[in-house]
Amino acid sequence: MKNYFLTILLFCLPGFLSAQIVQQGLVFPQQEQHVHGSSLVNLPNGDMLIAWFQGSGERKSDDVKIMGARLKKGQKNWSEPFLMADTPHIPDCNPVLFLNSSGKLFLVWIAVQANLWEQSILRLRTSVSYEKDGAPEWNWQDNILLKPDQKFAEEVEAKFKKLPESAIGWAGYAPKYDAMIIEASRDSPKRSIGWMTRIKPLLLPKGKIVLPLYSDGYNMSMMAISEDDGTSWLPGLPVVGRGPIQPAVIRKKNGNLLAYMRDSGDGPTRVHVSESADGGVTWDATKKTDIPNTASVELLVLQDGRLAFLGNDIYDGRYQLSLRISDDEGQTWKWKTYIENDESKKGGYSYPSLIQTKDGMLHLSYSYHPEKNKKSIKYVVVNPKLIK
Numbered sequence: 001m002k003n004y005f006l007t008i009l010l011f012c013l014p015g016f017l018s019a020q021i022v023q024q025g026l027v028f029p030q031q032e033q034h035v036h037g038s039s040l041v042n043l044p045n046g047d048m049l050i051a052w053f054q055g056s057g058e059r060k061s062d063d064v065k066i067m068g069a070r071l072k073k074g075q076k077n078w079s080e081p082f083l084m085a086d087t088p089h090i091p092d093c094n095p096v097l098f099l100n101s102s103g104k105l106f107l108v109w110i111a112v113q114a115n116l117w118e119q120s121i122l123r124l125r126t127s128v129s130y131e132k133d134g135a136p137e138w139n140w141q142d143n144i145l146l147k148p149d150q151k152f153a154e155e156v157e158a159k160f161k162k163l164p165e166s167a168i169g170w171a172g173y174a175p176k177y178d179a180m181i182i183e184a185s186r187d188s189p190k191r192s193i194g195w196m197t198r199i200k201p202l203l204l205p206k207g208k209i210v211l212p213l214y215s216d217g218y219n220m221s222m223m224a225i226s227e228d229d230g231t232s233w234l235p236g237l238p239v240v241g242r243g244p245i246q247p248a249v250i251r252k253k254n255g256n257l258l259a260y261m262r263d264s265g266d267g268p269t270r271v272h273v274s275e276s277a278d279g280g281v282t283w284d285a286t287k288k289t290d291i292p293n294t295a296s297v298e299l300l301v302l303q304d305g306r307l308a309f310l311g312n313d314i315y316d317g318r319y320q321l322s323l324r325i326s327d328d329e330g331q332t333w334k335w336k337t338y339i340e341n342d343e344s345k346k347g348g349y350s351y352p353s354l355i356q357t358k359d360g361m362l363h364l365s366y367s368y369h370p371e372k373n374k375k376s377i378k379y380v381v382v383n384p385k386l387i388k
Helices: 150-160 177-185 188-192
Strands: 020-026 034-042 048-055 065-071 082-085 092-099 105-112 120-129 137-144 202-204 208-215 220-226 244-251 257-263 270-276 287-292 297-301 307-311 320-326 335-341 348-356 362-371 374-383
Touching: 034 362, 034 374, 048 092, 048 105, 048 362, 048 374, 065 092, 082 092, 082 105, 082 120, 150 177, 177 188, 202 244, 208 257, 244 270, 244 297, 257 297, 297 348, 307 348, 320 348, 320 362, 335 362
Parallel strands: 034 092, 034 348, 220 244
Antiparallel strands: 020 374, 034 048, 048 065, 065 082, 092 105, 105 120, 120 137, 202 208, 208 220, 208 244, 244 257, 257 270, 270 287, 297 307, 307 320, 320 335, 348 362, 362 374
16 A cells, blocks of 8 residues: 655644644545544554444445554554444444453444434444454454433433523424423433444543443433443433533543533534533533534543543534643633644544554544545544643
């Protein structure tokens, strides 16, 4: 494969400080097929493993599958793509890669039954042999089946009462948005399926894992929680708001969990925020921050204690992808630099994955769609020490 990497220096942009991009390039050449929703993991041997979904479309295209590639330690060329997972005749989307506390590799994704997001089923594969060339050797596969109980409905109703008044509805005699969601939350089958992955989980001490999920049916989020290093999963209570989806979760210095979420609700579209004081089971009703948002968010606590946000912080598309840094846990964002800034506003750069390796470097991957029929996944390495 040709070398698609460049090493560049991103110079100071008007109003913002400069950041060092150590390297950047495409995981594979641009193509006509739809590629989206990547996830990065750094393996113990130093290799990078990436996954994304690929096919002729998304939920309506039955040929969509999970693909992957490997970047061996010290090299600059990704391997040829290989198959990671494929549920026959059903679209597979939104892969998430991570290692549990014992070093077992997890791939979690969704199989979109009936070609509807709200009918999606969570699927899981694990591997303990993943450092050879090509795809990992999967030793276990299962579905993650969750059963939110009546407390789910009680939480939805209670938390909607804590949100600001809203007159959202379609007509004077039509039910309002809030009332429709409250009613749907009482439906046990509906609340048991349709939960989808997007962003990496948060690993906590003693083998606890908090896996962020969201529902296009309820237009809100929830966490799947494992207390046994990913062997079994239970649902938390919903993260209630008007359109908080695709949560990115971090642990604050006081031990509380903080979630930033994409806005899929009423305008103006801004990043939603919520906090949990009990390890991700219950969450405050969401509030909107002052960060604009149209497509995606990612969040990470850096080794130096600062907080990194990566997302589409604009109101009108996906043509801009920005990296922000906060030294006060998101109260303010003093530093910002563009990872992508398409002045033509025609391109799409979204659904990022963000991790930090032991050497302090930030590794980013995201959907790279500069034109309609030219799509790839882009990989970028940033030195955060130069963001000061």
